[in-house]
Amino acid sequence: MRFVFKTSYDADISLFKHRAQAVWYGLLLLLVLATPLYFVAIGDAYLLGEITGILILAIAGMGLMLLTGHTGLPSLGHATFMAFGCYININMLGAGVPWVIAFPLSGLIAGVLGTMIALPVLRLHGVYLALATLAMSMLTSDFVVIAEPWTGGIAGAAVPDINIFGMEINRYSTPYKFYYLVLFVAILLVWFYRNLLRTPTGRSFTAIRDSEISARAMGINLTRTKAMSFFLSATAAGLAGALFGHSAGYVTNETFDLVMSITLLLMIVIGGLGFIHGAFFGAIVVGIIPVAIANGRSFLQSTFDMNVNVPGLESALFAFILICFILFEPMGLYGRWLKIRTYFELFPFYRKDMFKRQKSYLKTDRVQ
Amino acid sequence: MDFLQLVISGLANGCVYGLIALGFVLIYKATEAVNFAQGDFMMLGAFVCIGFTNHEYMGLNFWLAVPLSILVMGILGYLFNWGILRHMFGQSQTSIVILTIAMGFIIRFFAGAIWSHEPTSLETPFAGQEIRSGGLVLGIDEVLIVVVTAVLTLAFYLFFSRTRIGLAMQAASQNQLAAYYMGIPVKRIHSLVWGLSGMVAAVAGILFASKGAIDPSTGLLGIKAFAAAAIGGFGSLPGALLGGLIIGLVEPLASRYGPPGISQIAPYAILLLILIFRPGGIFSQTQRKKV
Numbered sequence: 336m337r338f339v340f341k342t343s344y345d346a347d348i349s350l351f352k353h354r355a356q357a358v359w360y361g362l363l364l365l366l367v368l369a370t371p372l373y374f375v376a377i378g379d380a381y382l383l384g385e386i387t388g389i390l391i392l393a394i395a396g397m398g399l400m401l402l403t404g405h406t407g408l409p410s411l412g413h414a415t416f417m418a419f420g421c422y423i424n425i426n427m428l429g430a431g432v433p434w435v436i437a438f439p440l441s442g443l444i445a446g447v448l449g450t451m452i453a454l455p456v457l458r459l460h461g462v463y464l465a466l467a468t469l470a471m472s473m474l475t476s477d478f479v480v481i482a483e484p485w486t487g488g489i490a491g492a493a494v495p496d497i498n499i500f501g502m503e504i505n506r507y508s509t510p511y512k513f514y515y516l517v518l519f520v521a522i523l524l525v526w527f528y529r530n531l532l533r534t535p536t537g538r539s540f541t542a543i544r545d546s547e548i549s550a551r552a553m554g555i556n557l558t559r560t561k562a563m564s565f566f567l568s569a570t571a572a573g574l575a576g577a578l579f580g581h582s583a584g585y586v587t588n589e590t591f592d593l594v595m596s597i598t599l600l601l602m603i604v605i606g607g608l609g610f611i612h613g614a615f616f617g618a619i620v621v622g623i624i625p626v627a628i629a630n631g632r633s634f635l636q637s638t639f640d641m642n643v644n645v646p647g648l649e650s651a652l653f654a655f656i657l658i659c660f661i662l663f664e665p666m667g668l669y670g671r672w673l674k675i676r677t678y679f680e681l682f683p684f685y686r687k688d689m690f691k692r693q694k695s696y697l698k699t700d701r702v703q
Numbered sequence: 704m705d706f707l708q709l710v711i712s713g714l715a716n717g718c719v720y721g722l723i724a725l726g727f728v729l730i731y732k733a734t735e736a737v738n739f740a741q742g743d744f745m746m747l748g749a750f751v752c753i754g755f756t757n758h759e760y761m762g763l764n765f766w767l768a769v770p771l772s773i774l775v776m777g778i779l780g781y782l783f784n785w786g787i788l789r790h791m792f793g794q795s796q797t798s799i800v801i802l803t804i805a806m807g808f809i810i811r812f813f814a815g816a817i818w819s820h821e822p823t824s825l826e827t828p829f830a831g832q833e834i835r836s837g838g839l840v841l842g843i844d845e846v847l848i849v850v851v852t853a854v855l856t857l858a859f860y861l862f863f864s865r866t867r868i869g870l871a872m873q874a875a876s877q878n879q880l881a882a883y884y885m886g887i888p889v890k891r892i893h894s895l896v897w898g899l900s901g902m903v904a905a906v907a908g909i910l911f912a913s914k915g916a917i918d919p920s921t922g923l924l925g926i927k928a929f930a931a932a933a934i935g936g937f938g939s940l941p942g943a944l945l946g947g948l949i950i951g952l953v954e955p956l957a958s959r960y961g962p963p964g965i966s967q968i969a970p971y972a973i974l975l976l977i978l979i980f981r982p983g984g985i986f987s988q989t990q991r992k993k994v
Binding site: 403407409411455456458462463465466467469470471473474477480481597600601604608647648650651653654655657658661662665 | 731737739787790791794795796797798800801802804805806807808809811812813815816919926929930933937964967968971974975978979982
């Protein structure tokens with residue numbers, strides 16, 4: 336058992352709760368930094384590309400996590416912001432803007448555009464936001480086709496290579512550099528996110544999630560804070576979109592579709608709503624499941640001669656896992672880990688209902 | 704004449720949207736849950752009826768198959784709430800939204816696995832029959848859709864304002880705790896509402912499939928129905944129908960008279976405009992919570 340004695344107010348908002356935690360995160364950092372060494376040793380960087388893809392998903396997931404997990408606003412349209420980021424990045428690179436400027440700008444512009452779209456709806460109940468973002472997600476493909484001069488329409492657009500002060504980075508020819516670049520962005524965002532949650536702004540996000548009424552009673556400007564959250568969230572999604580473009584190499588009007596938006600949402604729910612870790616855990620699950628399904632399929636085919644090539648099986652399986660998580664483990668993978676950890680930390684004093692939420696009854700938001 | 708023809712087929716489409724939106728609003732009104740799988744319920748209802756009616760499946764009489772499939776969908780809706788959604792009681796809206804979306808994927812998968820992904824249409828006794836009057840050609844299916852929708856609307860109005868159980872549903876929707884205190888079995892009421900909306904979905908699906916072909920991804924049509932519900936004002940039954948009619952009318956007219964590509968965008972554009980200028984919808988039911 337460990338007792339953490341707080342001796343100053345700063346301890347409440349310190350980055351790490353105690354020294355052991357700092358050590359563990361340090362080790363994790365070393366591990367992710369050293370991962371490419373393993374692939375250099377085996378001389379095959381295919382899996383590293385997959386890991387990079389997971390990191391990119393996690394960046395987008397962090398964006399959505401801030402909005403859905405920490406501010407309590409559901410969005411079914413984050414793939415659209417990724418599309419914004421991706422296409423803006425492509426166009427700026429095409430116009431000769433250096434990557435170091437184009438990349439952050441593509442995130443910021445995606446953030447501004449996203450906020451402009453969401454602003455009218457933010458005043459309303461969460462369901463309306465879900466609807467508006469869903470509609471937006473449905474329209475993304477149509478708009479990509481309409482904006483053909485910038486997006487290449489149905490034919491698609493090739494994504495130029497990254498060039499940082501003369502250093503060429505391409506997913507296939509220099510996978511290690513690309514991995515470190517994505518890792519750098521991810522760590523930077525985690526750091527920013529973690530710090531944000533310690534600031535008054537971050538705390539007001541959580542206050543809005545827990546109760547809009549009490550948040551307002553405490554003097555939080557709901558619309559402005561929600562818009563802020565939306566901006567930051569869409570910015571992260573835009574950055575992820577730009578990186579996704581570089582990783583895919585080629586994007587069409589079907590790249591950023593509704594399924595992608597829903598996958599992102601699914602990811603953060605499985606990972607654990609309301610935890611930064613959740614975005615990463617979810618991304619790992621989402622990255623692994625298709626591989627697992629493909630392996631399971633070929634296993635069934637080779638050993639039992641069963642053909643399980645049913646269309647839609649993948650998304651149905653995703654959906655099934657998602658339903659199981661929502662029903663049986665609403666706190667997601669990270670929540671499960673928290674429970675296990677608490678069990679051992681408090682051994683033998685862990686109680687079964689420690690994480691149980693109080694039952695609440697609904698009162699309508701409509702007034703009859 | 705051309706214009707009138709478009710309006711009538713638009714009305715028929717709009718009624719289907721309206722009916723999906725109706726099932727969606729029923730659930731929202733009574734349980735505050737948003738069922739993003741309503742479109743897939745509609746699709747499933749249509750396929751259940753196809754499974755009963757079409758000769759390559761069971762080949763039952765159409766007039767026997769229709770009540771049967773409505774009943775099946777009602778039971779499915781009831782069971783869905785009883786088995787899954789009831790356990791979500793009191794959890795956040797977001798998780799319910801995600802849950803129903805996931806449910807939609809599963810329904811789509813099963814429908815595709817059972818009835819294949821090929822577009823299929825319902826074999827109805829009135830398929831292809833027309834009413835001609837003064838240069839106007841009306842399909843019986845289209846007329847039937849409009850009539851059935853009107854009858855259903857009236858029935859719902861009477862149900863909610865006159866019957867005990869309808870009033871209990873209204874009470875449960877306004878304040879769950881108070882409804883409990885008044886002795887209303889809120890949980891069972893919720894399940895009943897889900898059953899009811901499953902039945903409405905079945906009706907919508909049957910009407911849709913009798914008019915044209917349906918395939919598992921038709922469930923995505925539900926998104927237009929949500930737009931309809933939001934245009935009409937969430938939680939308003941007449942609003943849902945009106946919203947459906949507006950979208951149904953705008954689509955064919957926009958594709959006929961507007962620039963290409965506009966007809967796909969138009970419903971959502973209207974939705975966004977309504978959300979910006981009249982956020983609560985046409986029949987607004989929401990008021991801001993005041994501190």
